[in-house]
Amino acid sequence: MISTESLSKRFPRVTALDRLSVDIGPGVTGLVGANGAGKSTLIKILLGLSPATEGRADVLGLDVATEGAAIRERVGYMPEHDCLPPDVSATEFVVHMARMSGLPPTAARERTADTLRHVGLYEERYRPIGGYSTGMKQRVKLAQALVHDPQLVFLDEPTNGLDPVGRDDMLGLIRRVHTDFGISVLVTSHLLGELERTCDHVVVIDGGKLLRSSSTTDFTQTTTTLAVEVTDTDEHPDGTRALRDALHARGVTTDAGGGLPGAGHTLLLTAEGEETYDLVRDLVADLGLGLVRMEQRRHHIAEVFRPDQTQQREGTDRRHQGTDSERKEAVHHGG
Amino acid sequence: MAVEQPLAGAGEQTRIHNIGYRTYDGPRLGRAYARRSLFSQSLRGAYGLGRSAKSKVLPMLLFGVMCAPAAIMVAVTVATKLKDLPMDYTRYAIVMQAVIGLYIASQGPQSVSRDLRFKTVPLYFSRPIERGDYVLAKYGAMASAMFVLTAAPLLVLYIGALLAKLDFSDQTEGFLQGLVSVALLSLLFAGIGLVISAVTPRRGFGIAAVIAVLTISYGAVSTLQAIAHMQGSDGAVGWLGLFSPITLIDGVQTAFLGATSSFPGGEGPSTGAGVVYLLVVLGLIAGSYGILMRRYRKVGL
Numbered sequence: 001m002i003s004t005e006s007l008s009k010r011f012p013r014v015t016a017l018d019r020l021s022v023d024i025g026p027g028v029t030g031l032v033g034a035n036g037a038g039k040s041t042l043i044k045i046l047l048g049l050s051p052a053t054e055g056r057a058d059v060l061g062l063d064v065a066t067e068g069a070a071i072r073e074r075v076g077y078m079p080e081h082d083c084l085p086p087d088v089s090a091t092e093f094v095v096h097m098a099r100m101s102g103l104p105p106t107a108a109r110e111r112t113a114d115t116l117r118h119v120g121l122y123e124e125r126y127r128p129i130g131g132y133s134t135g136m137k138q139r140v141k142l143a144q145a146l147v148h149d150p151q152l153v154f155l156d157e158p159t160n161g162l163d164p165v166g167r168d169d170m171l172g173l174i175r176r177v178h179t180d181f182g183i184s185v186l187v188t189s190h191l192l193g194e195l196e197r198t199c200d201h202v203v204v205i206d207g208g209k210l211l212r213s214s215s216t217t218d219f220t221q222t223t224t225t226l227a228v229e230v231t232d233t234d235e236h237p238d239g240t241r242a243l244r245d246a247l248h249a250r251g252v253t254t255d256a257g258g259g260l261p262g263a264g265h266t267l268l269l270t271a272e273g274e275e276t277y278d279l280v281r282d283l284v285a286d287l288g289l290g291l292v293r294m295e296q297r298r299h300h301i302a303e304v305f306r307p308d309q310t311q312q313r314e315g316t317d318r319r320h321q322g323t324d325s326e327r328k329e330a331v332h333h334g335g
Numbered sequence: 336m337a338v339e340q341p342l343a344g345a346g347e348q349t350r351i352h353n354i355g356y357r358t359y360d361g362p363r364l365g366r367a368y369a370r371r372s373l374f375s376q377s378l379r380g381a382y383g384l385g386r387s388a389k390s391k392v393l394p395m396l397l398f399g400v401m402c403a404p405a406a407i408m409v410a411v412t413v414a415t416k417l418k419d420l421p422m423d424y425t426r427y428a429i430v431m432q433a434v435i436g437l438y439i440a441s442q443g444p445q446s447v448s449r450d451l452r453f454k455t456v457p458l459y460f461s462r463p464i465e466r467g468d469y470v471l472a473k474y475g476a477m478a479s480a481m482f483v484l485t486a487a488p489l490l491v492l493y494i495g496a497l498l499a500k501l502d503f504s505d506q507t508e509g510f511l512q513g514l515v516s517v518a519l520l521s522l523l524f525a526g527i528g529l530v531i532s533a534v535t536p537r538r539g540f541g542i543a544a545v546i547a548v549l550t551i552s553y554g555a556v557s558t559l560q561a562i563a564h565m566q567g568s569d570g571a572v573g574w575l576g577l578f579s580p581i582t583l584i585d586g587v588q589t590a591f592l593g594a595t596s597s598f599p600g601g602e603g604p605s606t607g608a609g610v611v612y613l614l615v616v617l618g619l620i621a622g623s624y625g626i627l628m629r630r631y632r633k634v635g636l
Contacts, residue, residue: 047461069463073363077461085453087387099372100462102363111359118356128387144458149359181356 001026001152001184002046007055009041009208016041018208019055024186028178030195030202030216031188038208039188040080043154046186047072060151073102076145076153076183080160083141086130090121090140093129094147101148108147115143118181119173135166142173146183153177155187159194171198193296228267228280231290239289240265246283252276271296370468373459377476381442382483390445397438398484401431405488409495420496420506424513425594427492428485428520432581435524436549438484439477443528444541446477452536456631470627477529481521489513512592520584523616524549526623527580533630552579557599564599573604577615586612 002024009017016038033039044050046059048068057064059071084093091112098108116125119139124132129140138158145153158174159167175198177183189195195202196216204211228243236242244254244267254267271277277294284291376385382398383391408421428435450456459469493510497503531548532541556579563571576582576598588594590609595601604612 049460069366069465072461073365073463075461077458079454079457079461081454083454083458085449085455087390092385096372096376097458097462099376100369100459100464102365102369102463103359104362104364104368107359107361114357148363182358 001029002057002059002186004042004057005055007042007045007057008053009038009045009050010053016208017045017052020205020208020210021055022203022210022213024201024203026184027200028174028185028187028198030192030199031186031205032190032192032195032202033188033205033211034190037190037205039205040156041208042205043077043156043186043188046154047075047077073148074151076148076150078141078145078153078155078158080156080188082137084129084137087128089128090116090125090132090136090143093140094144097144098147103148111147111149112143115147116140118176119143119146120169134161135163135169138162138166138170139173142170142177146177146181149181150183152184152186155185157188157190159189159191167194174198226269226271226276226280226294226296228269228284228294229265229292230284231292233288233290236287236289239287240267242287243267243280243283243289246287247280250279250283252279366463366465366468369462369464370472373464373469373472374476374479377446377473378479381446381476381480393441394438397434397441398487401434401438401484402488402491404431405491405495409491409498412495412501413499416499419501420492422492423594424489424492424509425516425588425592426597427488427513428517429581429585429597431485431488432549432553435481435485435520436546439481439524439528440542440545440549442480443477443525443545444532444535444538446473447529447533448536448538448541451533452538466628466631470624470631474525474529474624474627477525478521481525482518485517485521486514489517509593512588512594516584516588516592516594519587519616520581522620523580523584526620526627530623530626530630533627549580553581555579556582561599569600569602572598572600572602573608576604577612580619583612583616583619587616 003022005021006019007017007021008015008019020038020042031039031042041050045052045057046064048059048064048071051065060074062071062074064071094112094116095108098111099105103111116122116139119142121136121139121143124136129137132140138161142155142158145155155174159170162170171194174185174187177185187195187199192202192204199216201213201215203213230239230243232239247254247267247269252269254269269276269280280294281291379385382394405427411417412420422430450459456469460466489510493506496506496510527548528545531544535541535544556575560572560575560582563569563575573586576586582598585594585597586604587609589596589598589603590606590612594603596603603609
């Protein structure tokens, strides 16, 4: 779908992309990097809107330097920032954008109705966009990127500003864009955790350089961190401690979750696979505790890759620290 | 063929089928079509069509105000059997300049500031349409909207004049000269209005800035012209007219389109000076276009 060859983009003071060579196939691909890693610059170049300083790139087999217009006819783009006028309805706006993509008036209206329905906007699509929630606005932005039935869409930080439920909805929708609509997706995020569940393939860039490009199964094996919270009972006045001791007895290291609100009541542990979940479940049941929650923690890309790169290369401890990026807490190594 | 039972009852007729995602295999009409669509959408938008009822009020009101005097003049001409229209075709826009100024001040920012303010521009440029297409469509639409505003009253006058059985060839000539004049005026005002609006994403600032540029330049030029005229330096009167949009149009039409000048003393620029006027007008139009192109190079994505 996309291939770049030692693609570089230099601005007078910054090098946004540094000899990036990557091949991206069909399916859902995550493009992960911290802010300023060069994600948006890459998308701009791939849309044929900004010339590369050196190197070349192909999108759908078309050269970005010379066939930008043909590329833009076949791809969709959802920007990171707000881009919706508040005083028109979603329907009017998306119809207009469909026509800007070259769809005849009748087709533009039909495709708009279809697409808005697929992204989950129903009666509210006739109301002005100004009154929409963030989640609904994100859906409209997605709809305008899909309305002309592109072969490939670029989604720039589609989960930005969404609450956890909205985030999951959006990720599910992105998954469907590929499985149900047959459209390949390149989605950017600075959160690796949310992409590893949605994408078939993840490309990590940092400072304009390719850090890693691999299928997501590689990631999930090593990076899943579980957060477990249990209740206290009469038998075990401190249920968390009881569970921790039991886990230690089985050779599983845990982490108390440092400066978290409610620290000491949450256990963080690395899930090695299915058996870890079963083990936690069984231990909790044996102790007679109530399981309040057991959830996967999201990783912040900067924390996952920068400190652990060296560790992985040396083949040492491959355990990762789980952090919830929203809380930005520092978690110390347990065990 | 799978035939379902006909008229099997209301319940079965109102089934909802989830037809899933449908791909689009129809035509994709490309850049030229997108440019035309943007042009017509912007032109309609300049009169509030396809927008909320509230946004129709001002442009429609100004359109009415613009045409009303023409209608009254026609009524007077027909009723009192005048030999000529009370006002030249070319003079009409000069007299009504306040309305024209208000119109461009209100609709110019509406046309371009919205896209900048709400950052819709990147959505256009991620499609086949390019910077040049966008600027051309927006400029064309604004100039056309201005032309509709300024040419409609001339049409009213012309039809009225024919109804009053005034001299056909005289009237046609005057009408055509008027049309050329307002076409130039539309291009010039649309260019100035859009450039000012495109600089500021805030609509309010845009409106105020357009009004300020138009009225202050006209106020300053006409004051200086009056002073120059009183001091007897009529040569200066002619050249001063180069510094405000409406006096530029006045100068051009005086020199080439048989209009009587509204400068103090009624002495417009000569044909030689008229060439300079025309060059300045064309230069400003081209300059506006150039500035708009530059402006949109920066707001790409």
